[in-house]
Amino acid sequence: MSSVSINSGMPWAENWERYKTQLLASRHSRPSAARIKRSRRVGSLNCRKARSWRLSQLPGRYPKPTLAQVQGWCVGGGSDMALTADLIIAAEDAQIGTPYSRIWGSYLTGMWVYRLGLAKAKEYALTGKPLSGSEAAATELINRAVPAAELEEVSMQQARQLAEIPVSQLAAMKLVVNQAYENMGLRNTQVLGSVLDGMMRNTPEAHAFIDKAISEGVPAAVADRDAPFQDYSQRPRKQ
Structure with missing residues (x-):
């Protein structure tokens, strides 16, 4: 087993032949801690400080698909990081939320806004209340919720399926979807969120x-x- 820090970027992410898919997975009860198993075509990421990354380092910005595997508590900066992944699978009893919505913070990546419709985006932005994995899947904040005992198996199965697709095809499909959201102002929203996050701490x-x-x-x-x-x-x- 091996891992790399998000602060050093993802050097293997640009290795087009060796790694096709990135899997970001929590292995601990604390939301910002994560360790990943590495296989031949599934890269690994170790995220220790969820608020220490730069916008350019977000998993969603890399050309290859990123899957987030969520269990336990995924709150604050941990949720901001997880929601930038391309596909998100959570345990049904996971808890995803932004307590900083009430004091000392602001949305950083904007993904709570872009993944939800207006009504729910406003509700969770103003209240900061958490959702279970099942609730998050029902509101389409994430892709899927499964029993905790099946989470690792289901996540790895999805990653291996993607690894069977040509990497150029994966990159092209991810790029065209990302570009649509860039056209809707995603990058500007993320910059604004970072500024407001600092202001709300002062x-x-x-x-x-x-x-x-x-x-x-x-x-x-x-x-x-x-x-x-x-x-x-x-x-x-x-x-």
Whole structure:
């Protein structure tokens, strides 16, 4: 098993003959941690800091198809990263959301907007509430949700199927779809999101949020953020 950091780019992604498909998969409960198995024609990516990448490094910008395999919690920058993949398969009980919509952040990649219709895009942008994998598939935020026990097998099966298609064909089909969304302003939205993300970390309310996290601990700060919605840190625990 081997992996590469998103911060170093994906050097194997440009190796047209050896790798045809990229698989970004979570192996841990924390949303920004990921490790990937590497096979002959399925490349690997290890994402440790979801907010440390540049727009030019987004998986969706590489010429080859990227699949995201989501399990556990995929929130904040982790969701921004996962949603840039071309195909997304999640465990039915996965949780995908953007708690930063309430304080200390903004959409970075814009994919929550472009993957959803206007009504749902506004709802999740304004509330930041999470969706389960099943709910995300039903709203077409992602492609498919499967039982957790089947997630790895289904993801690898999809990756291997794509690896049987000529790489030039994969690149051409991905490019024509990407170009349509570029024409709808995707890149400008991503730049704006990055600017607003920085601004939202420096409002008076954001400073108060951090001050409370420092003085009383992070659990106290996020408890105030999540209490009105009873989710994330305030989600009722299963008995």
